[in-house]
Amino acid sequence: MSFYNQLHIDKGAIERFNPYYCNLESSLTDPIIINGQEFINLASNNYLGLASDERVKEAMINAIKRYGASMCGTPIATGYVDILKKVEERLSKFIGLEDTAIFPSCYQANLGLFSSIVNDKDLIIVDHYAHASLIQGIRLTGCKVKPFLHNDTAHLEKVLQKSSDYQNIFVVTESVFSTEGSLAPFEKIVNLCENYHAIAVVDDSHGIGVIGKSGRGILEEKGIVDFQGIYTASLGKALANSGGIISGKKELIEFLRYSCSSLIYSTALPPAVIGGIDKVLDIIEEDFESIAARMWRYKRLISECLQGCGLKLAEGTAPITSIIGGSLENTIAIAEILFENHILPTPFVPPSVPPNQGKVRLIAGADLKETTMEKVLGIFKEVRF
Amino acid sequence: MNLEERVLAIVKENLEVEAEVSLETDLRKDLEIDSLGLILITTGIEDEFSITIKNTELSDINTVADIVKKIITIQQEINICH
Ligand SMILES: Cc1ncc(COP(=O)(O)O)c(C=O)c1O
Numbered sequence: 504m505s506f507y508n509q510l511h512i513d514k515g516a517i518e519r520f521n522p523y524y525c526n527l528e529s530s531l532t533d534p535i536i537i538n539g540q541e542f543i544n545l546a547s548n549n550y551l552g553l554a555s556d557e558r559v560k561e562a563m564i565n566a567i568k569r570y571g572a573s574m575c576g577t578p579i580a581t582g583y584v585d586i587l588k589k590v591e592e593r594l595s596k597f598i599g600l601e602d603t604a605i606f607p608s609c610y611q612a613n614l615g616l617f618s619s620i621v622n623d624k625d626l627i628i629v630d631h632y633a634h635a636s637l638i639q640g641i642r643l644t645g646c647k648v649k650p651f652l653h654n655d656t657a658h659l660e661k662v663l664q665k666s667s668d669y670q671n672i673f674v675v676t677e678s679v680f681s682t683e684g685s686l687a688p689f690e691k692i693v694n695l696c697e698n699y700h701a702i703a704v705v706d707d708s709h710g711i712g713v714i715g716k717s718g719r720g721i722l723e724e725k726g727i728v729d730f731q732g733i734y735t736a737s738l739g740k741a742l743a744n745s746g747g748i749i750s751g752k753k754e755l756i757e758f759l760r761y762s763c764s765s766l767i768y769s770t771a772l773p774p775a776v777i778g779g780i781d782k783v784l785d786i787i788e789e790d791f792e793s794i795a796a797r798m799w800r801y802k803r804l805i806s807e808c809l810q811g812c813g814l815k816l817a818e819g820t821a822p823i824t825s826i827i828g829g830s831l832e833n834t835i836a837i838a839e840i841l842f843e844n845h846i847l848p849t850p851f852v853p854p855s856v857p858p859n860q861g862k863v864r865l866i867a868g869a870d871l872k873e874t875t876m877e878k879v880l881g882i883f884k885e886v887r888f
Numbered sequence: 889m890n891l892e893e894r895v896l897a898i899v900k901e902n903l904e905v906e907a908e909v910s911l912e913t914d915l916r917k918d919l920e921i922d923s924l925g926l927i928l929i930t931t932g933i934e935d936e937f938s939i940t941i942k943n944t945e946l947s948d949i950n951t952v953a954d955i956v957k958k959i960i961t962i963q964q965e966i967n968i969c970h
Pocket of ligand 1: 608609610611613634636677681706708709736737738739745746747
């Protein structure tokens with residue numbers, strides 16, 4: 504068989520109706536346009552609804568006018584434009600950590616982090632259901648890896664008790680597990696790390712700009728001060744742009760700036776995106792409470808309505824509602840029903856979730872109109888899942 | 889507890905959901921565990937028996953009985969080396 508014929512992928516359950524790679528023809532407005540038709544967007548990670556905000560767009564345009572399309576260089580070369588430095592400092596302050604490095608994406612941040620800082624005398628203990636980017640990054644190190652049962656601190660402690668002969672121990676988790684919306688018991692994980700001299704690593708991609716009283720993410724949410732560990736997050740979700748960060752102690756970030764190849768050898772984020780993040784931080788600092796109130800209200804309305812319809816939902820506390828689809832076929836079928844009713848969901852099937860634990864995720868951004876929400880609830884009550 | 893019972897107990901302790909497990913249970917086919925799920929189980933075994941199962945040896949393990957066999961082989965190798 505020729506090489507290209509070997510690349511066949513069995514699309515099986517998505518041969519007839521394929522919910523992936525939808526062709527969006529609009530920005531993330533309410534409604535969005537797919538194949539010329541209006542849809543209600545419950546699929547994006549645009550939690551605060553700022554991706555199409557006029558103020559953000561204007562800030563991005565101004566950044567382009569000042570700095571052009573790209574700095575055409577990696578951060579270590581000509582990519583480290585002054586607003587990149589400014590936004591790194593702002594993000595550090597926002598999260599409550601000493602220093603931050605901005606990467607082109609959080610996937611790259613997670614991929615590059617571990618091989619820069621870990622050696623073969625170290626141990627990485629990781630939540631079984633951690634994001635693919637963390638797992639890939641960990642696998643690149645070749646060091647000893649011990650998973651712990653998902654969000655199970657008793658099991659984590661047991662693993663820590665049996666792990667003494669290592670130079671450094673890292674405990675890796677996400678803050679919000681995005682397929683189900685569950686929150687990690689991160690305050691307990693931090694305590695365990697202190698007790699067993701381990702370093703906590705948290706990916707707060709779905710927490711930053713979402714949880715915590717003023718949207719500062721998992722550390723604020725759990726009241727963790729003077730965090731001694733390592734923090735990563737995506738800037739492409741609530742912060743409505745793109746890019747990723749690693750934050751933590753000054754020594755760590757300075758080390759990464761000169762050692763982390765996924766940072767050093769990749770073109771820096773374009774200035775427009777940095778300008779956009781800067782503006783989103785302004786908006787969050789000024790207006791988080793009222794925007795978040797809408798986001799949480801929409802989540803509650805959707806969850807209560809679907810429960811009322813007899814659907815089984817994942818028990819998440821984040822502003823995510825996930826319908827438990829179970830089998831691959833049933834998960835895709837639920838997504839299809841929503842799609843036919845012009846609601847765009849995100850179906851998760853293996854390997855994104857464990858086998859037979861398919862989920863259909865719904866995220867209602869705070870920019871959705873009240874009338875849109877009424878329409879959504881009406882559709883949920885009408886259709887037969 | 890004999891060896892088999894100890895192994896069965898560790899496998900069960902290291903599953904995300906409760907399941908019936910016997911020596912014949914195929915971890916991937918019957919329990920549908922993923923690659924990290926298998927490492928969860930094998931690290932539980934390593935810690936309990938103070939042995940090391942190399943990553944390259946994971947492909948030898950399909951059923952719970954295979955884990956038992958693996959432990960016996962590794963323990964024999966340790967005895968020969970000593
Ligand atoms: C938990 C988590 N980490 C990392 C990423 C990757 O972030 P990015 O899109 O910035 O590469 C995602 C999703 O995209 C995520 O959900």
